[in-house]
Amino acid sequence: MKSSVIVFPGSNCDRDMDVALRKFGFKNQMVWHDEDSVPKSDLIVLPGGFSYGDYLRCGSIAAKSKIINSVIDFAKSGGLVLGICNGFQILTETGLLPGVLQQNKFLNFICKNVYIKINDNKNKFFKNIKKNILELHIANNEGNYYCSDDELKSIEENNQIAVTYCNKEGLENEDHNPNGAIKNIAGIFNKEKNILGMMPHPERMIDSYLSGEDGSLFFKNLLENFK
Amino acid sequence: MEVTENIALEHGLNKEEYKNIRNLLKRVPNITELAIFSAMWNEHCSYKSSRKHLKKLHTKGNKVIQGPGENAGVIDIGDDDAIVFKIESHNHPSFIEPYQGAATGVGGIMRDVFTMGARPIANLNSIHFGSPHHKKTKNLLRGVVKGIGGYGNCIGVPTIAGQTSFDESYNGNILVNAMTLGLVNKNKIFYSKASGIDKPVIYVGSKTGRDGIHGASMASAIFDEKIEEKKPTVQVGDPFTEKLLLEACLELMADNSIISIQDMGAAGLTSSSIEMASKGNLGIELNLNKVPCREEKMTPYEIMLSESQERMLIILENGKENKAKKIFDKWNLDFAIIGKTTNSEKIELFFDNKSVANIPINLLAENAPVYDRKWKKTKLPQKLIIKKDDFKSLNLSDCLKKILKNPNISDKQWIWDQYDQTVMGDTIQKPGGDAGIVRVHGTNKAVAASVDSSASYCFAHPLTGGKQVVCESWRNLISVGAKPIALTNCLNFGNPEKEKNMGEFVECVEGITEASKYLDFPVVSGNVSFYNETKDKGIKPTPTIGGVGLIKEYKKMISMDFKKEGNLVLILGKTEGHLDQSVFAKEILAEKKGPPPSINLFNEKNIGGTVLKLIDQNLIDTCHDVSLGGILIAISKMCIKGKKGIKFNPIKGLINKFEFFFGEDQGRYVIEVSKTNIDKTKQILEENSVHYDEIGTVDKSNIILDNNTNLSVDELENENKNWLRNYMVN
Numbered sequence: 031m032k033s034s035v036i037v038f039p040g041s042n043c044d045r046d047m048d049v050a051l052r053k054f055g056f057k058n059q060m061v062w063h064d065e066d067s068v069p070k071s072d073l074i075v076l077p078g079g080f081s082y083g084d085y086l087r088c089g090s091i092a093a094k095s096k097i098i099n100s101v102i103d104f105a106k107s108g109g110l111v112l113g114i115c116n117g118f119q120i121l122t123e124t125g126l127l128p129g130v131l132q133q134n135k136f137l138n139f140i141c142k143n144v145y146i147k148i149n150d151n152k153n154k155f156f157k158n159i160k161k162n163i164l165e166l167h168i169a170n171n172e173g174n175y176y177c178s179d180d181e182l183k184s185i186e187e188n189n190q191i192a193v194t195y196c197n198k199e200g201l202e203n204e205d206h207n208p209n210g211a212i213k214n215i216a217g218i219f220n221k222e223k224n225i226l227g228m229m230p231h232p233e234r235m236i237d238s239y240l241s242g243e244d245g246s247l248f249f250k251n252l253l254e255n256f257k
Numbered sequence: 258m259e260v261t262e263n264i265a266l267e268h269g270l271n272k273e274e275y276k277n278i279r280n281l282l283k284r285v286p287n288i289t290e291l292a293i294f295s296a297m298w299n300e301h302c303s304y305k306s307s308r309k310h311l312k313k314l315h316t317k318g319n320k321v322i323q324g325p326g327e328n329a330g331v332i333d334i335g336d337d338d339a340i341v342f343k344i345e346s347h348n349h350p351s352f353i354e355p356y357q358g359a360a361t362g363v364g365g366i367m368r369d370v371f372t373m374g375a376r377p378i379a380n381l382n383s384i385h386f387g388s389p390h391h392k393k394t395k396n397l398l399r400g401v402v403k404g405i406g407g408y409g410n411c412i413g414v415p416t417i418a419g420q421t422s423f424d425e426s427y428n429g430n431i432l433v434n435a436m437t438l439g440l441v442n443k444n445k446i447f448y449s450k451a452s453g454i455d456k457p458v459i460y461v462g463s464k465t466g467r468d469g470i471h472g473a474s475m476a477s478a479i480f481d482e483k484i485e486e487k488k489p490t491v492q493v494g495d496p497f498t499e500k501l502l503l504e505a506c507l508e509l510m511a512d513n514s515i516i517s518i519q520d521m522g523a524a525g526l527t528s529s530s531i532e533m534a535s536k537g538n539l540g541i542e543l544n545l546n547k548v549p550c551r552e553e554k555m556t557p558y559e560i561m562l563s564e565s566q567e568r569m570l571i572i573l574e575n576g577k578e579n580k581a582k583k584i585f586d587k588w589n590l591d592f593a594i595i596g597k598t599t600n601s602e603k604i605e606l607f608f609d610n611k612s613v614a615n616i617p618i619n620l621l622a623e624n625a626p627v628y629d630r631k632w633k634k635t636k637l638p639q640k641l642i643i644k645k646d647d648f649k650s651l652n653l654s655d656c657l658k659k660i661l662k663n664p665n666i667s668d669k670q671w672i673w674d675q676y677d678q679t680v681m682g683d684t685i686q687k688p689g690g691d692a693g694i695v696r697v698h699g700t701n702k703a704v705a706a707s708v709d710s711s712a713s714y715c716f717a718h719p720l721t722g723g724k725q726v727v728c729e730s731w732r733n734l735i736s737v738g739a740k741p742i743a744l745t746n747c748l749n750f751g752n753p754e755k756e757k758n759m760g761e762f763v764e765c766v767e768g769i770t771e772a773s774k775y776l777d778f779p780v781v782s783g784n785v786s787f788y789n790e791t792k793d794k795g796i797k798p799t800p801t802i803g804g805v806g807l808i809k810e811y812k813k814m815i816s817m818d819f820k821k822e823g824n825l826v827l828i829l830g831k832t833e834g835h836l837d838q839s840v841f842a843k844e845i846l847a848e849k850k851g852p853p854p855s856i857n858l859f860n861e862k863n864i865g866g867t868v869l870k871l872i873d874q875n876l877i878d879t880c881h882d883v884s885l886g887g888i889l890i891a892i893s894k895m896c897i898k899g900k901k902g903i904k905f906n907p908i909k910g911l912i913n914k915f916e917f918f919f920g921e922d923q924g925r926y927v928i929e930v931s932k933t934n935i936d937k938t939k940q941i942l943e944e945n946s947v948h949y950d951e952i953g954t955v956d957k958s959n960i961i962l963d964n965n966t967n968l969s970v971d972e973l974e975n976e977n978k979n980w981l982r983n984y985m986v987n
Contacts, residue, residue, distance in 0.1 A: 039588065040497050042413025046682040064587075078680075080411045083497025139406050139675045169410070169677045231679075239685045239696075239811065 031056050031256045034071040036101065038063045038092050043078035043114065043233065050233035051075070054249035063092070067100040072256060073110045074101055076117030078169070078231060088131060088172045089119030098124060110154055111225045115170055118217065118227030127218055127227045128185060129177030134170070135210030141169040143241055144208055146193040146216045146230055147200050153223035155192070159251045163200050164193075164244040166230035168208060168216075173229040175211040175218070185218060192217040192226055258288045268295035274626055281620045289557045289606065289614045293621065296524035296562060297531060300787050303625040306753035307785045310766045315774040320742050321781055322443060328369040328520065329439075330781025331446060332743045334807050338697055339443035340704055341375035344383075344436035344747040344803040346786035350491040351433040355400025359384075360408040360494040361566050362435045367412060368520040371503050372569065374447040374510045375439025378681060379695045380409045382435050383420040383708040383747070383801045387428030389664050389984060394423070397431050399985065404494075405435070406675040411496035412503065415684045416676035417693025420708050420801075423664040426716075429791030434747040436803040438706055440697060447510060449519040451537035451572045451598055456516055458530070458541060458596040459578070461585050462502050462568035466551035468492050469525070469564025498567040498590070505588040506569065514577035521568040527561045529570045530596075531604055535622040540601030545608040549591040557606060557613040572598060632759035637718050641837045641851040648915050654966050656845050656915070657889055658976045663844050666886050667980035668897075689898070690817050691736035691881060694808065703811035705739035707804050712797035714853035717838050719761045719798055723768020724856040728923060730804030731776055732882035735865045736926065738814045738872040739806030744773065746783040746802050751795025753787045761798035762787075769800060775858040776865075778804070815872055817881035818899030824878060824955045825935055826903060828888060830864050830925035831948045834916025840886045841919035860924045867945040868926055876938045879929035888952070889918035891927050893960065897974045902956035905963070909950070929955060 033056040037044045044060065051058040061068050063081075068074055081092035092098065098120075105111045105126050113121040121127040134140055147163050148156050177185065185191060194214040196202045202214045209229075217228025235245030258264075265275035268291060278286055278294050286294060300306060316324035322339055323331035329343035347362025367377050382405055387394045398421075409416050414437070469492035509515060517537070519529040526548070534541040545557050551565070573581055578594060585592035599605070604621070606614040660666055673688035685703060686694035692707035709729045715722025727744065734741045746769060751758035762785075773780055789796040808814050819826075836842050837851025871877045879899070883891045896902055908917050930938045942949050960968045 039501055040411070042411075042500065042680060046680065049682060079413060080497060080500075083411070083495070085497065138403075139410055139677070141410075141677050141679065142674055167679055169679060171410075234679045234682055236682070240682065241679055241684075241687075 031073065031253060032071045033058045033073040033075060034061045034068050035075045035077055036061050036063065036097055038081035038095065040081045040083050041077050041079035043231065046233045047075055047077045050236050050245065050249055053236060055253050061097060063095045063097050065097050068097065068104060073112065074104055076113040076120050078115030078117060081116055081120065087123065089116060089123040092120045093123035102126065105225050108222065108224050113227040114231055114233065115229055118229055119172065121225060121227040126225050127220055128181045129175055129218065131172045132174040132176050133172050134174050139171040140208055144168050144230060145196050145198055147196045147202065148193055149191045150189050153219060154255045155226045155252060157255050160247060161244070163196065164247065165242045166232055166244055167234045167241050168230050170229055173211065174209040175215040177212065182212065188221050190219045190221060191215055192219050193228055260285055260288055260291050265291060268292065269299055270295050274298060281624060287614070289561060290616055292558050292562050293527050293614060293616060296527045297621040298625050301523050302528050304785060305626045306628050306630050306787060307762065308627050309629055310763050313766065313770050314780045315770050316779050316781065318743065318777060318779040321779055324781050325783060327448060328372045330743065330745060331373065332781060332805065333443060334702060334704065337443050339441050339446065340805060341370050341373045341439040341441055342437065342745055342803065342805055343369050343782040344434055344745045344801060345369065345784045346747050346749055347433045347435065348430060348749065348786050348789055351401055352431050354491040355397045356404040356407070357491050357493050359401040359404030359433050361492045362433050363405050363408040364494045364496065364499050364566055365522050366435045366437045367414065367499065368522070370437045370439035371506055372447065372518050372520045373441065374445050375441035376507060377414045377437050377439045379438045379693060379706060380414050380416045380435065381418045381693065381706055381708045381803060382416065383710060385422045385424065385427045385432035385799060387423065387431065388425040389423050391428045395985065401433055402672050402675050408494055408496045410677040412500050413680045415678050415680050415695065416673065416688065417678060417684055417695060418688050418707055419673065420710065421669050421672060422712070424712060424797060426797040429794055430789040430796050432749050432789065432799060434801045436708055436745065438704060438805065445510070447515055447518050449517050449533050449536055451517045451533040451539050453516060454539065454598055454600050456575060456598045457573050457578055457594050458543065458598065459571040459573055459581065460548060460568065460593045460595045461571060462590055463495060463498050463565055464549040464551035464591055465555065465560055465563045466565045467555065467559055467563060470559060470562045492564045492566050494566050501588040501590055502567050502569065505585050505590055508584050509581055514574055514581055516572040516574060518569060518571045521570060523564065525562065525564050531618060531621050533570065533572060534604065535618050538602065540599035540603045540605065540618065541596060542599050542605045543596035545606055547593050547595040549593050557608040630753050630759045631756050632763045633756040634760055635719050635764060638850060638852045641848060643836060643846065647846060648913060651845065651915065653914060653918065653962055654968055656841065656919070657893065658973065660840055660844055660886055660890060661893060661973055661977040662980040663840055664980065666840060666890060668978040669981060670978060671981045671985055685811060685814065686737060686816060691733040692739065694737060694814055696811050701810050703808040703814060705734050705737050705806045705808060707733035708801055709733065710799050710801040712799040713838050715761065715765055715800065716797040717851065717853045719764035720768045721853050721856060722798070723765035723800060724772040725853060725923060726800055726802045727769055727772035727776065727778060728856055728861050729884060730802040731778055731861065731865060732926065734804050734806035735868050736817065736880045736882045739808045740869060741776070741778050741804055741806045743779050743781045744802050744804045746780055746800055748783065748785045749789055749796065749799040749801065750787050752790045758795055765798050765800045772856070772858060776862055813872060813875065815877065815880050817879060817895050819895045819901040819929055819955050820878045820899060821931065822901065822955050822957055824929045824931050825951060826953045826955060827928050827930060828925055828950045828952050829868065829928060829942065829947055830860065831922065832888065832917060832920060832925065832950065833922050834912035834920035835922045836916055836920055839919060839921040841915065854921050854923045856923050863945060864924055864926065864947050867942060867947045870941060871938060876934045877928045877930050881927045883925040883927060885921065887919040887921050893973055895927060896960060896970045897977060900970065902959040902961065902970050903953045904956045904961040905953040906951060
């Protein structure tokens with residue numbers, strides 16, 4: 031399986047994503063933002079970081095970068111696109127995913143482990159995954175997902191809520207919502223479910239000596255679903 | 258502008274120094290030259306008060322590749338891998354503008370590390386604030402934490418450990434010390450020494466603006482009520498540009514184009530160009546019209562003094578200019594050839610085709626003033642006599658709860674949650690333990706690091722305090738299973754022109770030297786920050802030690818959280834109940850006098866070495882050193898982290914329970930051992946003559962002190978965790 035990680039100036043989880051993809055069997059390549067197009071791939075990943083410094087709204091400049099047209103074409107033709115953290119922000123800025131990511135509720139950067147519940151597994155990202163609740167890691171300043179009432183209605187109707195913040199047992203409430211996201215949303219799909227954007231970082235949880243191992247489940251399962 | 262004595266004084270030079278400059282030059286300097294002298298001769302750049310004493314530091318060892326004198330120190334960790342590291346202060350700017358001050362402190366130290374060819378792999382920080390009741394403390398703390406996070410998080414380097422303290426002596430002068438570790442192939446280290454004549458001098462990075470002019474002189478002055486006016490001397494950080502600069506420099510370093518490289522830190526273009534030339538015994542010629550400027554009509558004076566961030570000076574091999582330029586173009590960074598090396602041994606500056614400065618380099622470097630300042634020894638204070646009656650009214654569990662929420666003991670999660678601790682995917686111990694640990698990417702090795710300081714001990718008796726901090730750092734590394742290799746120090750002190758403050762400096766350095774020599778734990782880098790004083794009030798002497806250790810097989814590392822019910826808990830090292838200068842004495846008895854606990858270097862080395870043996874043989878499950886607050890605080894934290902309890906055995910010996918539980922005797926560790934391994938463990942301890950006491954057994958969820966005292970760990974956790982969060986939110 032071939033994957034491509036897009037590297038923007040200011041991306042800083044690109045290497046971590048590369049390490050994780052390779053560890054679980056993807057043939058990964060790095061693609062610089064200034065390229066005209068993404069080489070043939072089965073999966074495109076927009077990694078975390080601070081693309082172009084995020085001095086404007088997070089992800090907004092990356093959404094206008096040279097490479098992004100090729101990513102949009104790939105996504106619209108049904109190709110699998112994964113955006114983690116800043117990658118999720120970029121996906122909302124391109125319009126491939128609805129909504130926006132605002133500053134966290136307490137106005138602070140948050141770096142910690144969280145639990146997320148998988149809300150839909152009829153898609154290539156989560157099909158057959160062994161667990162319903164994953165322990166993953168967040169590290170962001172703008173992870174507070176928001177969308178209009180109409181958009182919310184639409185994403186709920188289309189089952190586009192991918193993952194939500196919860197406690198260990200799967201309970202979703204305000205106490206287990208680290209950043210104030212609407213409906214505890216940690217990640218969403220597009221209607222066709224070939225695009226996933228989420229704040230948590232599975233690539234930081236890929237062996238037992240790190241903050242946890244549930245990221246391994248995510249990548250193993252993703253590769254299985256390609257076969 | 259004609260330079261006069263008054264103008265020289267305004268630049269922070271004294272009359273004697275100005276006279277000296279005229280004699281050396283055999284003429285009156287012009288304003289740009291005066292600026293260069295003032296920048297090079299101030300305390301921050303010249304180390305004029307400290308140099309004499311810093312020479313005594315123990316700086317050699319068989320793992321030391323580069324000791325003090327370069328951008329950072331370098332140690333060998335085997336297999337061609339080397340760790341580059343340094344700690345640096347950014348105290349004065351952080352007090353004036355906490356966000357930018359702290360952010361640029363982090364940026365500056367990371368640049369020092371990647372200048373040497375190393376990719377930064379971990380950040381640490383040691384931050385010290387005034388009393389929590391002081392009106393400025395909360396905002397300063399919030400700003401500093403945001404600044405550190407804002408910069409480090411954006412670059413994508415994990416913050417793996419830190420230290421925060423509160424003390425009223427920092428009311429008018431907070432301390433912000435930032436440390437970075439980088440990883441480099443030991444055959445590909447870059448140095449700042451220039452060599453070769455007619456080599457192009459290249460400027461890369463951000464453009465030069467008017468920010469930070471006189472930053473280094475500000476850091477060499479004491480504050481008064483007009484500090485707000487100094488805001489424009491604080492630099493503004495741009496972590497995005499630094500990230501680009503980091504990647505561009507590492508890309509250029511992958512090939513053999515660079516002869517030498519130096520970041521533009523304090524005193525910007527002035528000190529970087531002069532240091533490179535001075536180390537290579539060369540001259541340097543710069544055309545200041547070629548320097549990329551952000552603002553219009555900048556004068557040579559401003560260009561030379563600007564402390565704009567994210568800039569580097571490189572001396573390239575001839576013919577490599579185009580190749581280098583391509584790399585910097587790719588990363589969208591300025592690249593300008595601004596001069597060349599010469600054999601004149603002078604710095605020669607040109608602007609609008611006119612010579613604007615012409616100074617022999619040795620006058621700026623070797624001829625910089627060195628002072629042998631007067632200093633006063635601090636006598637060891639008399640031991641406190643605490644009456645039995647003073648203990649009578651006290652209740653052990655109340656004391657424990659009160660100390661757990663003492664600002665200096667309380668949990669600092671509110672702070673480190675704001676730092677990215679896990680980016681780069683190799684952090685295997687995060688902040689909150691004895692030391693942070695990152696793996697050496699793609700290997701079985703890991704590097705542990707810790708930052709420590711003990712201002713109260715150093716204030717009471719600087720010589721003991723200096724030794725203690727080194728030992729504390731050593732113990733923190735040992736506690737996670739790392740062999741201590743070397744350290745970096747950030748020496749934060751008051752006004753060196755005062756005998757008492759100078760004495761504190763001299764004796765702390767002596768203490769550091771004695772301990773680091775004995776423990777074979779050399780100093781490889783560091784910096785000195787004097788004049789931490791506002792309106793005559795100086796800070797307590799605060800040498801900060803950043804220790805680095807190596808774990809050969811990271812799977813053998815251990816942590817401080819209790820693991821399993823039924824396991825035995827031992828204290829290694831003798832407990833004698835030293836309460837003077839302890840948190841207990843200050844918090845419960847309101848007593849600030851007395852000597853700090855004494856240091857026995859033989860015991861430190863012996864016990865530390867034995868603990869490493871136990872860890873290496875997989876005999877112990879948990880280890881934590883006993884520090885502030887004594888045994889009961891150490892053990893409470895182990896319970897909280899492991900979500901376990903402990904049942905204590907009855908106390909043996911002559912001391913009372915308060916002395917036993919809260920005494921801060923040095924050189925002690927708490928270890929957890931399973932019943933299977935206890936005999937073998939005891940045997941090794943006995944063979945190595947390590948004193949130990951079996952003090953209890955890991956329990957389910959409570960701390961059971963005796964028949965009458967049984968405390969829930971959950972409740973203690975709340976006491977410990979809530980103080981800072983509540984303080985910051987309310």
